[in-house]
Amino acid sequence: MIAVSAAFDSGNIEVVRCEAPDDIVLRIARDAHSDFFQWFHFRLSGARGEACTVRIIGLEASAYPGGWPGYEAVTSHDRATWVRSPSRYDAAADGGTLTIEVTPLHDHVWLAYFAPYSMERHHELVARMMVLPGVQARVLGASLEGQPIDCLTIGEGPRQVWLYARQHPGESMAEWWMEGALEMLTDPADEVAAALRAGATIHCIPNMNPDGSCRGHLRTNAAGVNLNREWAGPTAERSPEVLAALAAMTATGVDFAIDVHGDEAIPQVFIAGFEGIPGITERQLGLLGRYKETLARATPDFQTRIGYPPAAAGRANLTMSTNQLAERFGCLAMTLEMPFKDHDDNADSRAGWSPERSKGLARSCLAVLAEMLPDLR
Numbered sequence: 001m002i003a004v005s006a007a008f009d010s011g012n013i014e015v016v017r018c019e020a021p022d023d024i025v026l027r028i029a030r031d032a033h034s035d036f037f038q039w040f041h042f043r044l045s046g047a048r049g050e051a052c053t054v055r056i057i058g059l060e061a062s063a064y065p066g067g068w069p070g071y072e073a074v075t076s077h078d079r080a081t082w083v084r085s086p087s088r089y090d091a092a093a094d095g096g097t098l099t100i101e102v103t104p105l106h107d108h109v110w111l112a113y114f115a116p117y118s119m120e121r122h123h124e125l126v127a128r129m130m131v132l133p134g135v136q137a138r139v140l141g142a143s144l145e146g147q148p149i150d151c152l153t154i155g156e157g158p159r160q161v162w163l164y165a166r167q168h169p170g171e172s173m174a175e176w177w178m179e180g181a182l183e184m185l186t187d188p189a190d191e192v193a194a195a196l197r198a199g200a201t202i203h204c205i206p207n208m209n210p211d212g213s214c215r216g217h218l219r220t221n222a223a224g225v226n227l228n229r230e231w232a233g234p235t236a237e238r239s240p241e242v243l244a245a246l247a248a249m250t251a252t253g254v255d256f257a258i259d260v261h262g263d264e265a266i267p268q269v270f271i272a273g274f275e276g277i278p279g280i281t282e283r284q285l286g287l288l289g290r291y292k293e294t295l296a297r298a299t300p301d302f303q304t305r306i307g308y309p310p311a312a313a314g315r316a317n318l319t320m321s322t323n324q325l326a327e328r329f330g331c332l333a334m335t336l337e338m339p340f341k342d343h344d345d346n347a348d349s350r351a352g353w354s355p356e357r358s359k360g361l362a363r364s365c366l367a368v369l370a371e372m373l374p375d376l377r
């Protein structure tokens with residue numbers, strides 16, 4: 001019997017019809033208490049060796065309909081290796097339909113919007129890092145549903161660096177990036193990491209939104225709140241995750257911050273800056289331009305031509321974290337966006353953008369930080 005299940009960590013799908021391999025029709029559930037939806041993750045069972053046609057319908061109402069054209073779903077048989085499966089989007093069919101073709105090689109196959117990063121893997125990451133020399137594991141606070149907001153701190157230098165990810169829980173590539181950053185920062189043989197540990201204290205929050213991650217949300221926490229619109233005035237009732245992180249950042253100060261995200265529509269890696277903040281300085285703009293240009297030279301997996309248009313002077317949205325941090329601390333604070341699709345400047349037709357490339361990008365980002373560290377204060 002063919003069956004579809006999403007009743008597990010970060011699962012999200014609703015079955016409309018599941019009668020035959022060529023007639024599997026599904027919908028994505030909305031984030032609780034909100035209208036956002038786009039993340040999907042489910043298991044398809046009982047169709048070994050059969051050519052399956054999976055249709056996810058109603059997607060013109062999703063958070064980013066522009067994310068579906070040119071997008072291919074990822075599939076896995078071992079939940080470790082994820083590859084792209086042929087997918088096509090028809091905006092006119094059943095309110096917007098993504099059709100995925102997959103022939104399961106085994107009794108179960110998993111499908112997802114991007115390679116998932118489970119809360120179990122999060123806890124394994126924290127445990128693996130915490131036992132290494134020079135790593136301090138702290139709990140900054142708790143989510144609405146009582147999960148810890150974990151922070152791993154490495155290094156003893158005077159510059160205060162904050163790296164944080166997954167405010168938007170469906171952007172799982174952000175925690176893959178954090179895993180790459182933490183592995184590099186704790187590598188005893190890495191000279192760049194040694195320079196960073198000597199020159200900076202690096203605070204890493206691998207997952208800002210554990211509740212949304214477990215629940216299979218795209219964009220919000222358990223209360224349906226978009227955490228990256230809470231930084232001007234977080235509250236214990238709506239956004240304790242941000243309240244905890246901002247309190248910890250205020251205690252140390254911030255010289256440099258990266259908020260790690262994924263973008264649904266744009267097939268490129270890019271950085272969004274803070275150009276429109278009221279207190280913008282030439283020094284901040286100079287650091288921003290230099291960081292982006294140096295990173296583009298350091299790796300083919302980054303570019304500066306394509307991204308979000310910068311906010312007009314004085315018009316930045318201060319509820320967004322990097323604008324708030326750049327304004328409050330006068331620092332370099334950037335939003336890093338990785339694609340759900342691929343980085344078209346350096347495309348990989350088999351895997352698309354992937355966990356491995358997310359981790360590699362983290363190493364490049366940290367190398368540029370190391371180079372600029374002396375000028376950050």
Ligand SMILES: [Zn+2]
Nearest residue numbers: 168171261262
């Ligand atoms: Zn995001």
